[in-house]
Amino acid sequence: VFAKSLKNEIDKFNPDIIHCQFVYESSKLLHNYIPDVPIILNFRGYGASSKLKNKKYVNWLREILKLKNIYAVFVSNSLKLNLENHNITFKNEPKVLYTGVNLNLFKRVDNSFSEKKTINGNKKFFFTQVGSFNEKKGQELTIRAFKEFLLMNNSNHFILKFIGEGRNLKKCIKLVSELELRENVRFLGKMNQNQIVEELKMSNVFIHHSITPPNGDQEGIPNSIIEAMAMELPILSTYHSGIPEAVEHGLNGLLCNEYDIEHFANNMNSIKDWRLLKINREKVIKQFNLDNHLINLKSYYNEILRNYE
Secondary structure, eight states, rough: HHHHHHHHHHHOOOOOOOEEEEHHHHHHHSSSSSOSSSEEEEEOOOOGGGGOHHHHHHHHHHTTTTTTTTEESSSSSOOOOOOOOHTTOOSOEEEEEOBBBTTTSSOOOSOOGGOOOEEEEEOOOEEEEEOOGGGGGOOHHHHHHHHHHHHHHHHHHHHEEEEEEOOOOOHHHHHHTTTTTTTTEOOOOOOOOOHHHHHHHHEEEEOOOOOTTTTOOSSOOOHHHHHHHHHHOOOOEEEETTTHHHHBBTTTTTEEEEEEEHHHHHHHEEEEEEOOOHHHHHHHHSSBHHHHHHHHHHHHHHHHHHHHH
16 A cells, blocks of 8 residues: 555656665655656665674565665765675665765864863863764763773863763763762753854864664764864764774774774873864865765766666
């Protein structure tokens, strides 16, 4: 019934190209009906990671990606490699199109940031993470590493800020209490983009301990990391999925292996001496610019239409 309704809607609209933004969901749409037009399958995260544990889904990918009208787009090379490691091949050459961010919004309009801010006469140094509280965002590991970092420095002027909500928030609040970190960790809740920009302006380092949880779910490249780079912030993160494609260790920030709390704490200790990085914004302008992304996507549409028979 659903396939018939979908076919009727597509026939009425008569599209030149169909672009499916989330592949796992599109597998349900295209399972019984594949329109005879170019179809782009956009692989963003779990559709090219945790869902590859589903044999039925993998077999569907192996079949559909052999068709001449199916095109694969990935938000990172790492996700493309995940499919290749499952012996999934492509009739058409897959394309990597990095997600773009709004550089007009995520920008620094002056040189003020938290080093100049004082609380009770003491300078404060802010580590900030933006993201929902779920397993792959690694907030619990960040909190544990931050505890180790504070023991190294014996100082109360370091603050860890979390922006976002989610199912693991209460667990993280409880962990902060258990580790006696309530004076040093702040949960700021959900914020809109303008509010996030203001918080990033007041931050010294962006932090994001991405991990692959037991269910296999992975990031592509977290948008929040790219947005923070556009704000010139050094990045403290992990060798997870596509993150090293954006953050070169030692240049744009510091990386460690997933779940390595001790190494992550040591990287916190090292990166506290870093300053704002103009090269981070320059990299975003070059590789992760939203305007360029839209131009490249339009160009890809035109390329497909020229070559499709």
